[in-house]
Amino acid sequence: MTFLTGWGRTAPTPARLARPRSAEEVAELVRRAPGRGVAVRGLGRSYGDAAQNSGGLVLDCTALTSWSLDETTGLVTAAGGLSLHDLMGALVPLGWFVPVTPGTRYVTVGGAVAADVHGKNHHADSSFGAHLRSLTLVTADGVGRTLTPGDELFWATVGGMGLTGVITEAVFQCLPIETSRVRVDVTRTRDLDHTLETMEATDHRYRYTVAWIDLLATGARMGRSVLTRGEHATRDELPRGADPLAFAPGSLLKAPAWAPNGLLNQVTVRAFNEAWYRRSRPGTGLIQKLAPFFHPLDSVDGWNRVYGSHGFVQYQFLVPFGEEATLRRIVSRLSALGVVSFLTVLKRFGPGTPGMLSFPAPGWTLALDIPAGRRGLAGLLREFDGWVAGAGGRIYLAKDSRMSAETMAAMYPRLAEWRKVRDEVDPAGVFRSDLARRLSL
Amino acid sequence: MKNALGAVDTVLLLGGRSEIGLAIVERLVRDGARRVVLAARDATAGPPPVIGAAEVHLLDFDASRPETHGEVIEAAAKLVGDLDVVIPAFGVLGSQRTYDADPVAAAEAVAVNYGGHVSAGLFAARRLREQGHGTLVVLSSVAGVRVRRANFVYGSAKAGLDGFAQGLGDALHGSGARVMVVRPGFVIGRMTEGMSPAPMSSTPGQVADAVIVGLRVDAEVVWVPGRLRVFFAVMRMLPRAVWRRMPR
Ligand SMILES: Cc1cc2nc3c(=O)[nH]c(=O)nc-3n(C[C@H](O)[C@H](O)[C@H](O)COP(=O)(O)OP(=O)(O)OC[C@H]3O[C@@H](n4cnc5c(N)ncnc54)[C@H](O)[C@@H]3O)c2cc1C
Numbered sequence: 229m230t231f232l233t234g235w236g237r238t239a240p241t242p243a244r245l246a247r248p249r250s251a252e253e254v255a256e257l258v259r260r261a262p263g264r265g266v267a268v269r270g271l272g273r274s275y276g277d278a279a280q281n282s283g284g285l286v287l288d289c290t291a292l293t294s295w296s297l298d299e300t301t302g303l304v305t306a307a308g309g310l311s312l313h314d315l316m317g318a319l320v321p322l323g324w325f326v327p328v329t330p331g332t333r334y335v336t337v338g339g340a341v342a343a344d345v346h347g348k349n350h351h352a353d354s355s356f357g358a359h360l361r362s363l364t365l366v367t368a369d370g371v372g373r374t375l376t377p378g379d380e381l382f383w384a385t386v387g388g389m390g391l392t393g394v395i396t397e398a399v400f401q402c403l404p405i406e407t408s409r410v411r412v413d414v415t416r417t418r419d420l421d422h423t424l425e426t427m428e429a430t431d432h433r434y435r436y437t438v439a440w441i442d443l444l445a446t447g448a449r450m451g452r453s454v455l456t457r458g459e460h461a462t463r464d465e466l467p468r469g470a471d472p473l474a475f476a477p478g479s480l481l482k483a484p485a486w487a488p489n490g491l492l493n494q495v496t497v498r499a500f501n502e503a504w505y506r507r508s509r510p511g512t513g514l515i516q517k518l519a520p521f522f523h524p525l526d527s528v529d530g531w532n533r534v535y536g537s538h539g540f541v542q543y544q545f546l547v548p549f550g551e552e553a554t555l556r557r558i559v560s561r562l563s564a565l566g567v568v569s570f571l572t573v574l575k576r577f578g579p580g581t582p583g584m585l586s587f588p589a590p591g592w593t594l595a596l597d598i599p600a601g602r603r604g605l606a607g608l609l610r611e612f613d614g615w616v617a618g619a620g621g622r623i624y625l626a627k628d629s630r631m632s633a634e635t636m637a638a639m640y641p642r643l644a645e646w647r648k649v650r651d652e653v654d655p656a657g658v659f660r661s662d663l664a665r666r667l668s669l
Numbered sequence: 670m671k672n673a674l675g676a677v678d679t680v681l682l683l684g685g686r687s688e689i690g691l692a693i694v695e696r697l698v699r700d701g702a703r704r705v706v707l708a709a710r711d712a713t714a715g716p717p718p719v720i721g722a723a724e725v726h727l728l729d730f731d732a733s734r735p736e737t738h739g740e741v742i743e744a745a746a747k748l749v750g751d752l753d754v755v756i757p758a759f760g761v762l763g764s765q766r767t768y769d770a771d772p773v774a775a776a777e778a779v780a781v782n783y784g785g786h787v788s789a790g791l792f793a794a795r796r797l798r799e800q801g802h803g804t805l806v807v808l809s810s811v812a813g814v815r816v817r818r819a820n821f822v823y824g825s826a827k828a829g830l831d832g833f834a835q836g837l838g839d840a841l842h843g844s845g846a847r848v849m850v851v852r853p854g855f856v857i858g859r860m861t862e863g864m865s866p867a868p869m870s871s872t873p874g875q876v877a878d879a880v881i882v883g884l885r886v887d888a889e890v891v892w893v894p895g896r897l898r899v900f901f902a903v904m905r906m907l908p909r910a911v912w913r914r915m916p917r
């Protein structure tokens with residue numbers, strides 16, 4: 229038995245861990261599933277309990293790493309356990325980039341599909357599922373099936389959090405790039421309204437945009453942000469002599485293996501936020517490498533440990549356009565309470581995919597980290613849940629570790645439709661996770 | 670499942686009318702529990718009580734019939750799924766004078782206060798171990814910390830229960846399942862009706878509050894009030910000749 233948690237390091241539960249090395253081994257393990265069922269796990273970068281299965285079996289898919297690229301079309305065929313880190317390391321020097329990358333490269337292809345992940349280009353390119361051509365899924369009967377976007381099961385699997393089966397392979401369209409650099413414009417905004425206005429007015433000019441909000445700024449500066457917007461740089465934008473497709477991201481720093489509880493307090497976080505705000509000098513046409521632009525946190529190995537032994541929760545919600553008042557209400561509440569969040573990120577979403585449980589939809593999404601030991605946190609977030617649900621918004625399952633089944637049902641109107649498809653393909657409930665139990669999926 | 674902030678989803682109360690037990694259940698429901706099973710003698714005869722917004726199920730349960738305890742645990746799991754918190758809260762106080770006069774009644778009380786907890790506790794532990802999570806909340810008492818002449822039948826059963834619960838907690842270590850031992854002092858309520866409260870007494874609500882805090886931090890032992898821990902550290906060392914003269 230191994231105790232597993234998500235990235236937030238909360239609510240550990242024991243499970244038997246198996247690491248299949250082929251789709252056949254996956255199928256064999258699924259056929260011999262124990263009574264407490266099977267959960268699928270990639271690199272464990274979801275924050276909560278999605279990739280754990282108390283008392284049952286967990287399939288660690290990270291040994292499934294084969295892949296190939298069709299250099300003429302840019303179609304990539306990748307095994308479910310391949311990490312985007314490894315994939316990018318191989319693709320970028322060949323002049324291709326993944327269609328969508330989350331804020332960390334350390335996720336698997338299977339995890340990216342199961343959570344239908346989004347990146348800074350959501351307003352332009354939608355989420356991962358939009359770029360998929362087909363999936364191979366090992367279902368509860370231990371049979372591998374190939375699915376295409378015409379299948380219901382395909383859209384129950386995209387965003388389906390590993391509860392329809394094991395994604396052993398995915399085929400998706402990649403993006404041609406001339407260089408491994410990004411041309412970046414950085415601006416600071418005065419307050420929340422200014423942030424929203426600027427994003428709305430200028431998002432269409434950039435493939436990638438994101439705002440980092442200084443939650444500790446209050447009063448007239450409430451919601452002040454650093455807006456980072458970028459575009460893949462072209463060859464002629466690089467300085468002479470630069471190797472256009474060089475890509476060698478490394479983890480530079482290592483977070484301490486042990487951190488005292490309360491290390492991240494108001495003082496340290498305020499100092500960090502102030503420094504970040506000041507450091508992010510406004511400018512246009514800055515040439516940046518891919519890694520610091522897309523995955524700044526990956527440069528600190530194991531940064532999630534700085535939150536201490538209680539771990540932390542990430543609260544990421546979405547409110548549709550027109551419901552900015554709810555966003556404002558939550559930001560001002562957080563600012564007023566001085567909630568300590570290391571990085572608070574705001575993103576403007578474009579159209580979503582047909583994924584039945586996919587998170588993204590047109591609107592605004594805000595993500596913040598909060599140490600789990602904070603007093604009164606449960607009540608505060610429950611209150612926010614109510615506001616978000618009331619606004620027709622939702623919470624991201626890949627980040628969630630605490631919402632209730634009722635809240636989830638209220639936020640995901642297509643849950644019943646998803647359940648029907650899942651019940652057909654897995655009538656006995658072989659695929660299960662702690663998240664599925666907590667949310668009565 | 671317990672969530673990242675310690676809220677649970679399901680609760681099983683054995684001794685489903687216990688004042689302390691219900692006070693704990695009410696608080697768990699307030700904090701997010703949605704499904705409750707109340708198991709009590711002739712429980713299914715009446716309608717289920719309303720506890721917040723929770724779905725409440727009733728099961729018949731008799732602590733003095735250990736051969737039925739396994740079925741009750743299974744039935745509860747069938748009704749609500751994984752058992753996040755199991756609270757065996759049944760017990761009878763009785764009076765030492767009655768027990769002195771009627772040794773058979775004393776043995777029957779012990780069968781409930783100790784024996785019943787052994788079978789129910791072991792069956793519950795088996796289920797929690799399989800789940801890989803869940804907490805068994807055992808209501809011990811300071812009466813068992815050092816047994817007093819004034820109520821040694823009840824006290825000795827609590828002493829046995831306390832030792833049992835600690836041993837079970839150790840046996841479950843590393844399984845994901847836990848045991849929390851609760852040691853209240855005198856609790857002013859139904860069980861002690863008509864008795865004059867001892868020093869450092871508490872109410873069922875206060876016991877329940879302490880249990881909720883203990884569950885949040887995965888405490889192994891909770892004293893109610895907390896001061897009793899220090900008090901009993903001293904009491905335990907009193908010479909026997911002095912202890913023997915404790916009036917109650
Ligand atoms: C620093 C950081 C930044 C992040 N930024 C973003 C972001 O910008 N946008 C975003 O969308 N997300 C973001 N995330 C979340 C992350 O992208 C998702 O949680 C992703 O699913 C993690 O992939 P994983 O391989 O680690 O999967 P795990 O966390 O191991 O699993 C996640 C889910 O996928 C399922 N799963 C995994 N592999 C398979 C498979 N082969 N077959 C079927 N199901 C499978 C699991 O059952 C589980 O439900 C971020 C996470 C971190 C830590």
Ligand SMILES: NC(=O)c1ccc[n+]([C@@H]2O[C@H](COP(=O)([O-])OP(=O)(O)OC[C@H]3O[C@@H](n4cnc5c(N)ncnc54)[C@H](OP(=O)(O)O)[C@@H]3O)[C@@H](O)[C@H]2O)c1
Nearest residue numbers: 684686687688689731732733759760808810853855856860
């Ligand atoms: N009150 C205190 O001062 C105090 C102090 C320390 C510890 N405790 C312990 O805390 C626990 C709860 O006590 P409480 O204060 O809540 O008392 P309570 O309200 O009297 O509850 C005790 C419950 O036990 C039930 N019970 C007794 N015999 C049973 C049997 N054979 N089968 C099934 N159920 C049976 C009773 O059921 P009926 O409703 O059917 O009678 C009653 O509901 C007990 O273990 C007690 O020993 C109490």
